[in-house]
């Protein structure tokens with residue numbers, strides 16, 4: 493199915509007032525408006541405003557086709573299999589076990605998903621049960637470790653219940669003589685219209701999966717969000733791979749993933765897991781970023797953990813809870829540690845594609861790097877890019893020093909970080925070789941040995 497929305501130009505004109513009120517976030521993409529939270533009075537709408545009937549606007553299109561305009565919005569069930577030339581091959585055979593996702597996505601994104609090599613591959617399974625979802629005092633329910641889990645281990649791979657657009661839309665048309673809408677009225681229309689769109693995807697869900705979705709927590713009961721939008725805002729998360737094409741010179745819209753079990757994870761600013769998206773299995777996969785003990789709560793982050801306490805607090809506010817993790821209880825200490833980690837990382841040249849730069853550093857002082865890694869561990873920041881970068885630089889620095897043993901220690905730690913954060917498994921042999929750096933380390937070691945013996949010989953001659 494597809495529908496037509498108001499033009500970008502008109503949409504932007506209508507949300508201009510929201511920008512002026514400070515509720516717009518132009519950096520996040522075209523028409524991205526910050527949605528209200530907390531208790532917000534909903535305004536009445538002017539009379540004569542046409543109601544938005546999503547079903548009336550929709551038009552049936554051929555589900556087995558990939559021939560859509562990039563910006564056509566579609567309801568579609570994923571994963572669906574296509575040959576590399578775009579020929580429809582049906583649903584994968586494993587959907588009874590792995591489940592299917594109801595998606596409201598663009599034509600561009602459907603094509604991107606459908607043409608991914610291996611799309612519809614079965615989900616990876618864990619050998620022994622890793623987790624259970626039980627009461628978490630003061631937090632509703634949460635996920636807890638069923639057994640000890642090692643850093644890097646897969647805890648869960650899950651196919652989303654739903655994939656929905658993150659940006660609220662305004663679709664209904666106004667009569668030519670309609671009074672100008674206030675920002676609050678614009679917001680209310682966006683919330684109502686978007687809820688109607690979301691209903692189209694929810695109505696397609698299989699009964700069991702729909703029931704699971706309806707059981708999810710909704711922390712947006714009083715801010716004008718409908719029941720679907722409220723659950724989406726409480727439980728959804730996003731990944732770069734599920735981003736749309738750029739529009740109007742702004743980054744493309746992201747699509748929100750809502751799961752059953754993975755949406756039961758509570759937040760910590762020092763989480764013990766990391767989640768990443770795997771397109772071929774069309775699933776979210778979650779791994780331990782450090783060792784997790786049996787019965788320990790399994791946590792994820794809802795914000796940017798390296799940010800200061802004040803920024804994290806602001807970004808967590810819509811979730812309607814007060815974070816009581818150690819970093820938020822003692823912000824003075826945690827902010828100072830974050831600043832120190834950041835300073836060491838910047839001094840060592842964090843930049844784009846750092847993980848591809850195997851040039852060994854000229855400086856071979858490891859103390860600040862080791863201190864910063866220690867601070868990451870104290871703060872539970874093992875899943876950050878900063879931590880991965882520090883492990884990588886330490887591996888290269890030990891290679892530059894000719895210290896093969898320590899180079900291998902950090903190659904191993906870096907490979908666990910890569911596995912947990914990016915889902916990229918590293919060959920055991922590669923780790924032993926320090927991603928090729930072992931040759932550098934051994935060469936430096938030989939040179940040092942030669943210089944030492946050379947120095948001795950000279951001294952002997954001098955006698």
Ligand SMILES: C[S@@+](CC[C@H](N)C(=O)[O-])C[C@H]1O[C@@H](n2cnc3c(N)ncnc32)[C@H](O)[C@@H]1O
Nearest residue numbers: 631632633709711727755756757758759811813
């Ligand atoms: C994605 S849900 C997590 C699962 C949820 N606890 C439940 O019962 O379904 C997010 C909601 O859980 C609660 N929550 C998450 N992390 C929390 C924390 N650290 N402390 C208190 N409540 C938390 C908040 O109500 C938040 O809006």
